[in-house]
Amino acid sequence: MRWLRRAAPHLVLIPFSLAVVLPLLWLLRVSLTDRRTAYQIPPEWSTPHLGNYVEIFTAYPFATWFWNSLSVALLSTAVALPLATMLAFAFARYNSGGAPLRLSILASQMLPPIVMVLPLFAVFLGAGLLNSRTAVVIAHVGMNLPFLAWMMIAFFEGEVRQLEEAARVEGATRFQAFWKVAVPVAAPGLLAAALLAFIMSWNEFLFALILTGKRTATLPVGLSTLDTHRGVEIALLAAANMVAILPVFLMMPFLRRYLIKGLSLGALK
Amino acid sequence: MTAAIAQRDRWFGFAMTLPGLLALLLVVLFPILFTLWTSTSDFTLLKPSNDAFLGLSHYTQAFATPEFRHALSVTLAFVVAVVVLEFLVGFAVALALDKVEHGKAVYYVILLFPLLMNPIVVGLIWKMFLHPTLGIVNYVLSLVGIPPVDWLGVPDNAFWTVVAVDIWHQVSFMIVLLLAGLAALPKEPYEAARLEGAGTIRCFFWITLPLMRPVIVVTLLIRLIFAVKTYDIIYIMTRGGPGQATELVSYYIYRRAFVGLDVSQASAMAVILLLVVLALTAWLHRYMRSLAQ
Numbered sequence: 329m330r331w332l333r334r335a336a337p338h339l340v341l342i343p344f345s346l347a348v349v350l351p352l353l354w355l356l357r358v359s360l361t362d363r364r365t366a367y368q369i370p371p372e373w374s375t376p377h378l379g380n381y382v383e384i385f386t387a388y389p390f391a392t393w394f395w396n397s398l399s400v401a402l403l404s405t406a407v408a409l410p411l412a413t414m415l416a417f418a419f420a421r422y423n424s425g426g427a428p429l430r431l432s433i434l435a436s437q438m439l440p441p442i443v444m445v446l447p448l449f450a451v452f453l454g455a456g457l458l459n460s461r462t463a464v465v466i467a468h469v470g471m472n473l474p475f476l477a478w479m480m481i482a483f484f485e486g487e488v489r490q491l492e493e494a495a496r497v498e499g500a501t502r503f504q505a506f507w508k509v510a511v512p513v514a515a516p517g518l519l520a521a522a523l524l525a526f527i528m529s530w531n532e533f534l535f536a537l538i539l540t541g542k543r544t545a546t547l548p549v550g551l552s553t554l555d556t557h558r559g560v561e562i563a564l565l566a567a568a569n570m571v572a573i574l575p576v577f578l579m580m581p582f583l584r585r586y587l588i589k590g591l592s593l594g595a596l597k
Numbered sequence: 598m599t600a601a602i603a604q605r606d607r608w609f610g611f612a613m614t615l616p617g618l619l620a621l622l623l624v625v626l627f628p629i630l631f632t633l634w635t636s637t638s639d640f641t642l643l644k645p646s647n648d649a650f651l652g653l654s655h656y657t658q659a660f661a662t663p664e665f666r667h668a669l670s671v672t673l674a675f676v677v678a679v680v681v682l683e684f685l686v687g688f689a690v691a692l693a694l695d696k697v698e699h700g701k702a703v704y705y706v707i708l709l710f711p712l713l714m715n716p717i718v719v720g721l722i723w724k725m726f727l728h729p730t731l732g733i734v735n736y737v738l739s740l741v742g743i744p745p746v747d748w749l750g751v752p753d754n755a756f757w758t759v760v761a762v763d764i765w766h767q768v769s770f771m772i773v774l775l776l777a778g779l780a781a782l783p784k785e786p787y788e789a790a791r792l793e794g795a796g797t798i799r800c801f802f803w804i805t806l807p808l809m810r811p812v813i814v815v816t817l818l819i820r821l822i823f824a825v826k827t828y829d830i831i832y833i834m835t836r837g838g839p840g841q842a843t844e845l846v847s848y849y850i851y852r853r854a855f856v857g858l859d860v861s862q863a864s865a866m867a868v869i870l871l872l873v874v875l876a877l878t879a880w881l882h883r884y885m886r887s888l889a890q
Binding site for chain 1: 605606607609610611613614616617618620621624625627628629631632635640686689690692693694696697698700704706707708709710711713714715716717718721722723724725726730731732733736765770773774777778781812815816819822825826828829832833847850851854855860863864867868870871874875877878879881882885886
């Protein structure tokens, strides 16, 4: 009976893990086949070949998409982070804005992108900003700012205040207590929140689809066009997908501790 | 003296929140107001100056449009299906992870992978695997004697295929949050129940479920709100088809605005979607506040 109790969780976890891992391994395998083998059913084994990873950069503007995604994600996070941190600190320490502020931040974060993209498209069309990366950066700031503010409120509320109060007694101004004490203490959380915001922007599709053009397309938008591009080259598509998900997977070790807070909007520790 | 300090605290808080609030005003509130305006006028992209006030006629028109009503009902079915199924699968996996003695860290890392993946990538790879003749899934099924399935070409199949892919992508969200809740449960009630001879199943229904209630409600509500907004996976896998079988409301509004170029009508539908999401968010907010007290 004892061994059954110990084995039971694995009976659930092994099939579940296989369901997650096998598709990813298969994707990796397809990305390493040559273009003819990729289509073979039943699958035919060949020696791994890295050509697809080179060819995506020559056959498609993959480098441009990658760079566009990277710059949009970095910029929108860099703009939103200081604004969100200041807002969150004022709310957590001085209750600035009170309950209405908390509700409007939560509501801003929950807004359906389709609701926001209609007016942004019309406004950017009028302002001549359509098909520019600036347009997507602005849209992503609107998405990342409330998310970051919500995360940072949770961090600052969970932090002890004694250090800040001690600094104030020593003669530090309110801003110094924020900038020299609270921010350094919250730094690991700040970094994790920034990484999550970066990932949200990196993965975002609808704003980028509507607001960018051919030369400003981000990675998800570029990938979505491969689907219809002169028949689907699945070996190339697989390699492109691998490159799109790898940077995010590499960030995982830095995120693990903070993921729960991010996903639950600070409701769970 | 204290009044002066309180006054300075208020000014400091005001100065610190101002930049963020201004940004939110510009990139969030202004677009919403703009949508409210276009939804009540005959605004078009081709002639932006054409903007006579029409009142609520686009709203009554929206509900009179069979395709919009259809999209709403498909969305409802989709949301109920993914939230319920992801909760059941997620809770089972979370309970197993909470109990498992070996390999917990490995299992945990594995389940985080889909969660961080780009929805476009998820849609693309599953579309590739589920191809009727070239896909690996039908090949594997053929090995055990199951005839090929047209996963995305038949309306009922397409709906459940999209639901299944969404589960693959999002179920880890439920697992991570439910597991955090389980890990935080107190141990004493279980020991007391054991002494009184309660078995595993009784412990689950008498102790685990009642104590997990707040975590379950928050998790379900957040997932529900995100499911209502689902768009990417539909765009990449089915474009709402075949027919309108998988046309969720976000995708329908997109099609109406950017394919049909009927921005005013699409705006009214977007505001209806917005109101649904805001109502759910207000509910979530109230619940989270009641927990904090």
